[in-house]
Every structure is written in C-alpha cells, then in structure tokens.
Amino acid sequence: MGYINPFTSEIKYLQILTITTTIFVVAAGTRVLGQDCGCSPDLCCSQYGYCGTSDDYCGRGCQEGPCLSPPSSNGVSVEDIVTDTFFNGITDQATGSCPGKGFYTRETFLDALGSYPEFGTIGSTDDSKREIAAFFAHVAHETGHMCYIEEINGTMRDYCDKTTSSQYPCVSGKGYYGRGPMQLSWNFNYGPAGSSIGFDGLSNPEIVATNSTISFSTALWFWMNYCHDAFTSGQGFGATIRAINGALECNGGNSDNVSARVEYYTQYCNQLQVDPGNNLTC
Structure with missing residues (x-):
C-alpha cells in the first residue's frame, strides 16, 4: 500500500480547474497556419478546444491556428538509454507474485514511446538522461517497481469529478481509479488521455490495466502534459513531484x-x- 498512494490524482483534480493555464509549453520556431476549429484565424485552438494566443493555446497539442512548432530534438535515442539492464533493474525488484510481472515490459514502453518523440530528446544528452531518470523514478514509486497495475482498493473510491462531467461524463459502473505506470486517475484524465491515445477512456478505462502499450501510453501522456515542460525548462525534479502529487x-x-x-x-x-541537478524537492 505504501507504493500506491490512493490520493495520487488529487493534484490532477486541482490542475483541471485551471487546465488552460497550468500546462507550460517550451516551444519556439516557425508558426504553422490553418484554422477550422471555431477560433478566429489569429487565435490558436488548444488541445482542449479553447481559443487563445499564449503558449498554453499555441504550444503542445495545439490543433489549429498559428501553432508553435515543437522544439528541436537533440538526436538522443531513448532506447539506447533505457536498456534491458536499466529497465529490468527496476522490475526485478518486484516480487514474482506481483500482478505487474510480465505486464510492464521494455518492449511495450518503447512501443508507447513512438507517439511521444519529445520525451527524453530535448536539451543536452545529460538533460535526456535526467528526464528518463525522473520519469522512471515516479513510475517506481507509484507502482512499487512496476509491481502494481491498479490502485489498491481503488474500486472503493469515487473518481468521478462532477465539475467536469459535462465534458468528460462518467459512465455508470466504470471506475476511474489509478491504473498503469503513473496510476492515471479521474474521469477528466481518462477522457482526454483516451482521445489522445486512441481508446475510449470513459467507457473502457479497464484497458489501461489490460493493454501494456496503452498503459505506458497513458503514463507518457500524463508526463508530457503535466511534467515534461516544467522539467526540461530547468525547474528540477521537485517540479515533477508537485505536478504529480504536490497537493x-x-x-x-x-x-x-x-x-x-x-x-x-x-x-x-x-x-x-x-x-541530478538542483531543486530536487518541493
């Protein structure tokens, strides 16, 4: 139980209330034009369907308008850093009876990684290594070295946030408790994660606990939306703790x-x- 914090997603609840202002984007370069999202041509349509001009709208996930291009890759191969030795060094610390044994694999992590080319490829080679270390540090903590797939006693908790149920309506009989490497929780995370990755997060949240590639994809989705930019902008590991469970x-x-x-x-x-750099705590 010590590995799975049943309140992990409380901070995610706070973040959704200010979603258009809490996702920080580090982006530069040319702007790409195109608009048929309901915003005026000089406004960006954010990944959440809102119109605006700041990086929150024109940066990561921008759908239409004068969107900012993503930062340039440093050419680092995450696969070369997350070796079998590194990955198995984490999973081998979980006991053989763990439900995550055989579910969390390096291969499915790399499969999921293909949809997130900015992960571990921004800044210097050392920056890449630090981001990879940070991501897996939280995964190890949230899942007990990738032992747990689902939150312990998660079915006993109500993760349907009524304030966001109009946009992400909870389906009767479905539980939005912690699942996967980052213990994705709440309807307002399952909904957009599913839309981004390609599954029905509201009607079929269980797939996060049965499909390893999708499971890792949800962890990377959450990381890239809530942690990546804060970390790569130099705010340190402490900023990622604050993003995940700071409240x-x-x-x-x-x-x-x-x-x-x-x-x-x-x-x-x-x-x-x-x-490891500075600003490790929060």
Whole structure:
C-alpha cells in the first residue's frame, strides 16, 4: 500500500480547474497556419478546444491556428538509454507474485514511446538522461517497481469529478481509479488521455490495466502534459513531484514520499552517470 498512494490524482483534480493555464509549453520556431476549429484565424485552438494566443493555446497539442512548432530534438535515442539492464533493474525488484510481472515490459514502453518523440530528446544528452531518470523514478514509486497495475482498493473510491462531467461524463459502473505506470486517475484524465491515445477512456478505462502499450501510453501522456515542460525548462525534479502529487506531498505534506521519490531519482541518475541537478524537492 505504501507504493500506491490512493490520493495520487488529487493534484490532477486541482490542475483541471485551471487546465488552460497550468500546462507550460517550451516551444519556439516557425508558426504553422490553418484554422477550422471555431477560433478566429489569429487565435490558436488548444488541445482542449479553447481559443487563445499564449503558449498554453499555441504550444503542445495545439490543433489549429498559428501553432508553435515543437522544439528541436537533440538526436538522443531513448532506447539506447533505457536498456534491458536499466529497465529490468527496476522490475526485478518486484516480487514474482506481483500482478505487474510480465505486464510492464521494455518492449511495450518503447512501443508507447513512438507517439511521444519529445520525451527524453530535448536539451543536452545529460538533460535526456535526467528526464528518463525522473520519469522512471515516479513510475517506481507509484507502482512499487512496476509491481502494481491498479490502485489498491481503488474500486472503493469515487473518481468521478462532477465539475467536469459535462465534458468528460462518467459512465455508470466504470471506475476511474489509478491504473498503469503513473496510476492515471479521474474521469477528466481518462477522457482526454483516451482521445489522445486512441481508446475510449470513459467507457473502457479497464484497458489501461489490460493493454501494456496503452498503459505506458497513458503514463507518457500524463508526463508530457503535466511534467515534461516544467522539467526540461530547468525547474528540477521537485517540479515533477508537485505536478504529480504536490497537493498532498509538497510543502511538508508528506516528506517521506518526497524523499522516496528523490531517492529513486538520484539512484537512476547515478546509474545513467548524470548529475541530478538542483531543486530536487518541493
């Protein structure tokens, strides 16, 4: 139970209330024109269907309008960094009876990675290693070294947020509790994650616990939308803790959990022979 925080997605609830202002985008370059999304031609249509001109609208996920092009890749191969030795070094710490044994594999992680080319490829080679270490640090903490697929006692909790049910309506009999490497939770995360990845997150949330590639895709989706830009902009590992579970862990909320996440991160940085950088806590 210590590995799966049943309140992990509380911060995600807070984020959805200000979704158009909390996703930070690091983007530069030429603008691409095109519009038939309901916004005027000089406005961007964000990934959530809102019109505006800031990076929140014109950056990551921008659908139409003067969208910003993504930052240039550094050419790093994530596959070469996330080796069998690195990946199995995490999963091997889970006991043989763990439900995640055989479910979470390096192959399905790499399959999911194909849809997220910016992950681990922004900045210097050391920046890439740090982002990879940060991602897997949270995965290890959330799932007990990829032991758990579903949140313990998740079926006993109500993850249907009524304030977002008009946009992401909860389906009767479906549970939106934590599943997958990042323990995706709440209807307002299952809905857009499914739309982005290509599954019905509201009617079929269970697929996150039965299809390993989709499961890893939801973790990468959440990371790229809520953690990637903060981390690659130099805010440090602490910013990713705040994005994932800051409402409960940061500012003294649960210093033990923060320390555990930082320990995983520094351990994986050491394995990848990279300095973990500054601002590790929150």
